[in-house]
Amino acid sequence: MKKIILSADSTCDLDDCLKQRYKVHCQPLHINLGNKQYEDGVNITPDDIYDTYEKQRILPKTSAPNPKEYIDYFKQWIDQGYEVVHISLGSGLSSSYQNACIAAEELGNIYPVDSGNLSTGMGLLVIEAAERIAKGMPAAQISEEINQLKLKVQASFVIDKLTYLREGGRCSAIAAFSANLLNIKPCIEVDPTSGNMNVGKKYRGALSKTLKRYTLDKLNERSDLKLDRIFITHSGTSSENIDIVKKTIEEVADFKEILVTRAGCTISSHCGPNTVGVLFVTK
Structure with missing residues (x-):
């Protein structure tokens, strides 16, 4: 049985301790503020956004990683023989899931899950997936069960x-x-x-x-x-x-x-x- 990497979009809003505890890797979304582009959770904070709004009255635009970015992100594990279960920001809110699916078709052995949710609504599903990985459940079954659980x-x-x-x-x-x-x-x-x-x-x-x-x-x-x-x-x-x-x-x-x-x-x-x-x- 192949080893499984657990991944999620940065919008799962799990803190560093929880990411470490559940061995979660995150793909950051883009934050476009003014003339600069940042990565969610990497080089900009919510307080930076609030401060910019107070001083300049501008808010950022947010955008999903494109398919190539997901391909490059997933490839590091696929090349090592892993499978990847990836929990995406809800498809009703973002193109993240669609773009992750394009990457999955390109690479294989990737199981994107449309969380139908955001923030720790996603995070709850990430933790549930981590618990199933720990029990030795196959990636395809984890994806199927999390897809059913999201309605709860x-x-x-x-x-x-x-x-x-x-x-x-x-x-x-x-x-x-x-x-x-x-x-x-x-x-x-x-x-x-x-x-x-x-x-x-x-x-x-x-x-x-x-x-x-x-x-x-x-x-x-x-x-x-x-x-x-x-x-x-x-x-x-x-x-x-x-x-x-x-x-x-x-x-x-x-x-x-x-x-x-x-x-x-x-x-x-x-x-x-x-x-x-x-x-x-x-x-």
Whole structure:
């Protein structure tokens, strides 16, 4: 049986400790800011993006690696006789999966998986794939099982201000102004069947109170929680906000692990600071 390399797009938002723990390799997406191009998670941070926006009022454009970049990236392992399981950013959000599939056709022994998700919604699938690799499961079977499991991923975020969505053309100036004026904080939910994002419940009031209500809503509406792990993923927020979410999770469910990660540049550039989400898998 061939050895397997586990790979993912940088948008899985796993921190360095988790990447090392689960032996994950990442292909960075491109961040185009001003006249310069950067690599997500390599030579630019979300705080760099926020600082540039505050000073210059410009936001980056993000783009997927092209097929040649994926070919060059995968080839290092294929040439050594490995198989590769690669978890891609949802195809409804990016051409990453399509480009990885082109590379797979060219090289063989590569199994791209359309996560139908983003951020640690992807990360949850990466960890599930790592656990299957550790059990000695073949790459083709891992790909098949992760494709089925992706429909069980519950990924959502509360956005504090709609400023970045407005600047990125993802909501109207009037909607953003009204929401900010009325202190409305929408919950953005990922549809894993398509990777598209939908607006869920709209909360009103201080972020700290909103985060508690949102977390209670997301966990209490499920009777089928898979209690292995849950992510608290944020785009840069206070430790107090993270503690509120963590304590609320502990009040509701006995997860074996509560993992806290910060979203990378691709995700943060679209939602702005103080975005916080809880992401988990159901049975």
